[in-house]
Amino acid sequence: MYKSIIRPILFRFNAEWVHRVTVAMLRVAGSVPGLKQILRAIFTLDDPRLERQVLGLRFPNPVGMAAGFDKDARVYRQLSVIGLGFVEVGTVTPLGQRGNPRPRLFRLPSDRALINRMGFNNGGVEAMADNLRGRNGGVLGINIGKNTDTNTHDAPADYLKVFRRLYEFGDYFVVNVSCPNVAGLTAMQNDESLRAIVAPLLEFRHGQEEYRPVLVKISPDLTFEQIDGVISVVTELGVDGIVATNTTTSRAGLRTSERRVEAIGRGGLSGRPLTERSLEVIRYVRAKMGAGYPVIGTGGVMTTHDALAMLDAGADLVQVYTGLVYNGPGFAKKICRELLAREE
Numbered sequence: 545m546y547k548s549i550i551r552p553i554l555f556r557f558n559a560e561w562v563h564r565v566t567v568a569m570l571r572v573a574g575s576v577p578g579l580k581q582i583l584r585a586i587f588t589l590d591d592p593r594l595e596r597q598v599l600g601l602r603f604p605n606p607v608g609m610a611a612g613f614d615k616d617a618r619v620y621r622q623l624s625v626i627g628l629g630f631v632e633v634g635t636v637t638p639l640g641q642r643g644n645p646r647p648r649l650f651r652l653p654s655d656r657a658l659i660n661r662m663g664f665n666n667g668g669v670e671a672m673a674d675n676l677r678g679r680n681g682g683v684l685g686i687n688i689g690k691n692t693d694t695n696t697h698d699a700p701a702d703y704l705k706v707f708r709r710l711y712e713f714g715d716y717f718v719v720n721v722s723c724p725n726v727a728g729l730t731a732m733q734n735d736e737s738l739r740a741i742v743a744p745l746l747e748f749r750h751g752q753e754e755y756r757p758v759l760v761k762i763s764p765d766l767t768f769e770q771i772d773g774v775i776s777v778v779t780e781l782g783v784d785g786i787v788a789t790n791t792t793t794s795r796a797g798l799r800t801s802e803r804r805v806e807a808i809g810r811g812g813l814s815g816r817p818l819t820e821r822s823l824e825v826i827r828y829v830r831a832k833m834g835a836g837y838p839v840i841g842t843g844g845v846m847t848t849h850d851a852l853a854m855l856d857a858g859a860d861l862v863q864v865y866t867g868l869v870y871n872g873p874g875f876a877k878k879i880c881r882e883l884l885a886r887e888e
């Protein structure tokens with residue numbers, strides 16, 4: 545029903561507007577008595593065989609919501625009732641910011657893709673803390689970043705501010721240095737900048753009672769040599785895991801007309817065109833880090849087959865974003881059903 549009726553209607557409207565309406569509807573769903581239970585009954589598959597122990601946490605299933613959908617942690621509880629085993633909120637920055645001018649989110653239906661240049665639009669760390677006060681529910685990751693106006697030199701202080709303020713709320717944290725829509729951010733994946741950002745976080749954690757895993761999210765546009773650089777920092781500092789990958793700036797091999805792609809302009813491409821590259825990066829990271837090192841795979845999971853391929857490539861967990869837009873709210877359950885079928 546989603547693909548034949550709902551999606552064609554939604555795709556007639558501006559993509560960011562549809563996103564806003566979806567979030568608003570999810571918020572309503574959370575406050576209507578009984579509706580969450582109904583959604584859970586329709587969209588969730590509970591089965592102990594789907595459970596995963598990763599990062600010292602118990603995930604009810606390995607299919608999560610990727611960062612960027614619920615930037616301010618407004619609907620993280622509702623996302624778990626549509627079958628997602630965990631939710632990564634953010635990217636959150638110290639101060640609230642509007643992000644880039646609109647339009648900044650575009651669909652490329654013939655490529656089953658999206659291009660976005662949102663630019664970390666979010667309400668800031670205090671707004672997220674408010675939303676997470678008294679939090680309950682499933683596994684929650686918090687994806688952290690720097691304000692657009694913060695220069696590279698001061699960036700580590702931004703990451704630390706967000707980490708400290710939200711430390712009590714997250715089950716795990718992701719250092720986002722791979723978003724192509726914030727000037728200079730992806731350049732901070734180099735050894736020196738990454739060390740400068742991550743080391744203070746781990747130092748802060750050292751003094752805390754609770755241990756919160758810290759992961760680094762990497763770009764698909766890194767060369768293997770650059771990935772080696774990230775891996776050496778990750779290994780040296782004892783970073784708990786890697787999230788691979790963010791969106792790409794590449795426009796190679798698209799079916800959408802060149803004119804349309806040019807008219808859309810800059811931004812990160814997600815969805816089908818990213819699948820192969822994400823798999824390649826995950827395979828590489830897995831081979832380098834060896835078995836047992838936590839890897840969260842994301843990027844171009846558009847079918848159940850893609851999700852299984854990502855797990856086979858070495859991801860412990862997968863995250864979806866563009867795949868949900870194209871497949872609708874039943875997508876996570878469909879992947880889980882396929883996972884169970886494979887085990888039988």
Ligand SMILES: Cc1cc2nc3c(=O)[nH]c(=O)nc-3n(C[C@H](O)[C@H](O)[C@H](O)COP(=O)(O)O)c2cc1C
Nearest residue numbers: 610611612634635660789790814815843844865866
């Ligand atoms: C509209 C949009 C906004 C995003 N915002 C963020 C973000 O704030 N932080 C982040 O780490 N990744 C962000 N991402 C990237 C996703 O988390 C994911 O890594 C990427 O889209 C690849 O997965 P997909 O092909 O399943 O969409 C965003 C993606 C989209 C489409």
